[in-house]
Amino acid sequence: MTTRQKVFAIVIAVSIFLLILELVRRGKLKEEYSWLWLLAGVIIILPVIKYEILAWLTQTIGAVVHTTALFLFAILFLILVGIFFSIRLSSLSTQVKNLIQELAIARLEIDELKRGKADT
Amino acid sequence: MFQDTVVIIPAYNELDTIFDVVSGLRNLYPELPVVVINDGSTDDTALEAGRAGAIVINHSFNLGYGATIQTGYKYALCKGFKFLIQMDGDGQHGPEDIPALIVMVKKGECDIALGSRFLGFGDYQSSFVRSAGVLFFRQLIRLLTAIKITDPTTGFQALNREVFSLFTRDFFPSDFPDADVITVLSRLKFEIKEVPVRMYPSSGRSMHHPFNVVYYLFKQLLSAFLIPIRSHQTYLKE
Numbered sequence: 001m002t003t004r005q006k007v008f009a010i011v012i013a014v015s016i017f018l019l020i021l022e023l024v025r026r027g028k029l030k031e032e033y034s035w036l037w038l039l040a041g042v043i044i045i046l047p048v049i050k051y052e053i054l055a056w057l058t059q060t061i062g063a064v065v066h067t068t069a070l071f072l073f074a075i076l077f078l079i080l081v082g083i084f085f086s087i088r089l090s091s092l093s094t095q096v097k098n099l100i101q102e103l104a105i106a107r108l109e110i111d112e113l114k115r116g117k118a119d120t
Numbered sequence: 121m122f123q124d125t126v127v128i129i130p131a132y133n134e135l136d137t138i139f140d141v142v143s144g145l146r147n148l149y150p151e152l153p154v155v156v157i158n159d160g161s162t163d164d165t166a167l168e169a170g171r172a173g174a175i176v177i178n179h180s181f182n183l184g185y186g187a188t189i190q191t192g193y194k195y196a197l198c199k200g201f202k203f204l205i206q207m208d209g210d211g212q213h214g215p216e217d218i219p220a221l222i223v224m225v226k227k228g229e230c231d232i233a234l235g236s237r238f239l240g241f242g243d244y245q246s247s248f249v250r251s252a253g254v255l256f257f258r259q260l261i262r263l264l265t266a267i268k269i270t271d272p273t274t275g276f277q278a279l280n281r282e283v284f285s286l287f288t289r290d291f292f293p294s295d296f297p298d299a300d301v302i303t304v305l306s307r308l309k310f311e312i313k314e315v316p317v318r319m320y321p322s323s324g325r326s327m328h329h330p331f332n333v334v335y336y337l338f339k340q341l342l343s344a345f346l347i348p349i350r351s352h353q354t355y356l357k358e
Binding site for chain 2: 093094097098100101102103104105107108
């Protein structure tokens with residue numbers, strides 16, 4: 001890995017770290033979702049610290065060049081992130097549905113109570 | 121006959137028909153409470169339903185057919201009703217068939233009675249796609265449960281409290297509860313019977329019939345095939 005490549009990877013990783021920390025600080029991103037992106041930053045830095053990891057990965061999956069392994073794992077990571085969000089989305093949409101249903105029934109009951117009060 | 125019974129009608133933009141459907145029911149069975157669940161209609165469906173004498177529950181926005189009837193189940197459960205009739209708001213279902221459906225459930229002959237357009241009253245005309253779909257789901261249910269259902273997509277049903285309280289759980293699909301739900305019921309050993317009903321031509325677009333046939337097929341297939349390998353606990357989860 002050339003020095004230029006190392007510097008570039010570190011800049012990217014540090015930028016991700018700072019961006020995530022800033023988003024959490026401003027309350028735009030919840031702590032519970034930040035770990036995933038902080039992990040992404042760590043993964044980018046790993047080959048800079050220990051290049052052998054990338055070499056080992058490339059060999060293990062049977063790839064010829066290191067960039068293949070890099071891209072493959074990057075895409076794999078994004079797929080897993082996508083699935084994770086789909087799971088969260090499924091449970092959130094169930095929660096929203098339940099809330100709307102309960103709200104609708106509660107609103108009807110409030111209206112009935114109000115009407116009952118008005119009649120007496 | 122209608123003690124502890126409620127009618128629920130899911131409705132989304134059914135302005136043209138909802139008044140006639142509700143007032144038809146109210147005239148025929150004045151003692152039977154009618155609840156219209158308005159699924160975020162953009163027209164005056166809720167107003168018309170209320171004017172015709174229905175109790176109206178309003179969703180803040182559109183949730184889908186399954187979630188809408190589920191609101192009806194939740195309402196019936198919290199109000200202590202023991203029996204429930206569900207029908208569409210587009211005028212397809214005749215209120216005169218309600219006694220035949222509810223009697224089956226009240227007598228304990230079954231837990232859920234499905235109104236079938238293919239038994240007895242044979243004048244129902246449907247599109248090719250729909251007929252093909254019905255045939256397909258008939259076979260699918262038969263394959264998975266060994267029971268014969270002629271009209272698996274019917275929205276005209278009578279249910280007892282055990283069934284509609286089960287349907288308030290989170291497994292109940294928000295979009296189209298059809299073959300998959302029947303399969304779940306059969307697996308949980310509920311008694312399912314069909315009753316011949318008239319089916320009038322739909323005067324508008326029914327929310328029960330999806331535009332996206334491919335998605336619908338895929339979804340039904342996936343959930344129907346997952347049912348046998350799911351634990352029973354999935355359906356009992358709050």
